Amino acid sequence: MYIVMLGAPGAGKGTQADIVRQNLDLPHIASGNLFRQSMDNNTELGLLAKSYMEKGTLVPDGIVIKMISQRISEVDCNKGWILEGFPRTLQQAVALDQVLTEQGKAVDKTIYVEVPEEELVKRLSGRWICKKCQTPYHQEAFPPVIAGKCDKCGGELYQRLDDKEQTVRNRLKIFKEITVPILGYYKKQNKLVKVNGNQGIEKVTEEILSEVA
Ligand code: ADP
Ligand code: AMP
Numbered sequence: 001m002y003i004v005m006l007g008a009p010g011a012g013k014g015t016q017a018d019i020v021r022q023n024l025d026l027p028h029i030a031s032g033n034l035f036r037q038s039m040d041n042n043t044e045l046g047l048l049a050k051s052y053m054e055k056g057t058l059v060p061d062g063i064v065i066k067m068i069s070q071r072i073s074e075v076d077c078n079k080g081w082i083l084e085g086f087p088r089t090l091q092q093a094v095a096l097d098q099v100l101t102e103q104g105k106a107v108d109k110t111i112y113v114e115v116p117e118e119e120l121v122k123r124l125s126g127r128w129i130c131k132k133c134q135t136p137y138h139q140e141a142f143p144p145v146i147a148g149k150c151d152k153c154g155g156e157l158y159q160r161l162d163d164k165e166q167t168v169r170n171r172l173k174i175f176k177e178i179t180v181p182i183l184g185y186y187k188k189q190n191k192l193v194k195v196n197g198n199q200g201i202e203k204v205t206e207e208i209l210s211e212v213a
Contacts, residue, residue, distance in 0.1 A: 001026065001080040002105060003212055004087070004096075006183065007113035009171045010120040010127070011197050012204060014136050016113065017084040019205050023213065027076050031064055031085040033134045034071065040131075056162050056170035058088060058178065065095045072099065088175075093182045110186040111208055113197035117172060124168050128157040142201060 001024065005013040014030060021028040035053060038046030045067065052059045068086050071077075087093040100106050115123075126139045128148075132155030137144050144151050162171065186192040195207045 001212060002100070002108050003080070003082045004107055004110040004186075005082060005084040005113065006110055006179075006186075007197060008115060008117075008120050008175045008179075009168065010124040011113040011115045012123070012201065013084045013113055014134075015142065015201060016111075016204055016208055017082045018135060019201075020208055020212065021082050023209060024080070024082070026080045026082050028082045028084065029068070029071055029077075029086075030083075030134070031068060031088075033085075034067060035059065036134065053162055054167075056167035056174070058174060061089055061091045061095070064088075065092055068092075068096070069099045073103070087182055088179045090182055090185060093185050107186075107189075107191055109193055109212060110191050111211065112183060112192060112194045113204065113208075114194055115197040119198055120172065121165065121168055124163045125165065127159065127163055129160055130155040131158055132156075 005017050007013045017028045035049040039050055048063060049059045087096050128137045130150035133153045135150055135152055137157060148157050150157060183192060193211050195204060197204055
């Protein structure tokens with residue numbers, strides 16, 4: 001099963017992808033996580049992405065498409081994947097279809113997690129991420145068992161610099177202007193499923209699993 005998770009920053013894509021991946025036993029591939037890993041490792045890719053991520057703007061298509069094309073060509077992707085944070089532009093969506101066609105594969109479903117804007121801002125300002133495994137937590141909606149520590153790996157939790165209010169507003173503007181048009185691209189292919197993301201984490205998971213399990 002090849003599943004794409006779509007939604008605004010803070011909609012809960014990462015949270016849901018992590019749960020659904022465990023249910024379906026598929027790799028979870030998140031473009032933002034791959035960039036943050038590269039930044040932590042001080043690689044050339046990380047340095048390239050850093051300046052864009054800090055401003056809340058998109059990393060240029062060529063760089064993202066190359067990174068994701070390589071990742072989805074790895075052997076663990078032969079049984080499927082859950083892709084999150086990519087595609088974010090029409091050009092990325094078209095490039096993804098091209099790579100998949102070459103591999104004799106296709107996207108099965110795109111899940112659009114819908115959440116109102118003011119809720120997104122609240123979620124992002126309360127988000128804490130694990131430094132080691134990048135699991136997202138929330139100080140109210142999804143707190144860790146031990147404050148400041150990841151439940152899964154014990155890693156230290158931190159707040160992303162791009163979750164500051166001004167950067168968040170910039171990311172939401174880019175989402176509306178540049179990413180929303182790809183919903184139409186997948187709708188035309190009859191692959192778009194909308195899920196109400198403005199409810200408890202478990203309820204959202206139930207809706208998603210009813211579509212993909
Ligand atoms: P995205 O990957 O779409 O940017 P995340 O999965 O990181 O979003 O979630 C953003 C924040 O909102 C995190 O702090 C997460 O714990 C919290 N969150 C996720 N889903 C919900 C939900 N259904 N209700 C309330 N908070 C949520
Ligand atoms: P995320 O973790 O998905 O919120 O992404 C964090 C940041 O990484 C974004 O604000 C962008 O700067 C960059 N990024 C992640 N995925 C993409 C993508 N598909 N296209 C362009 N930039 C991306």
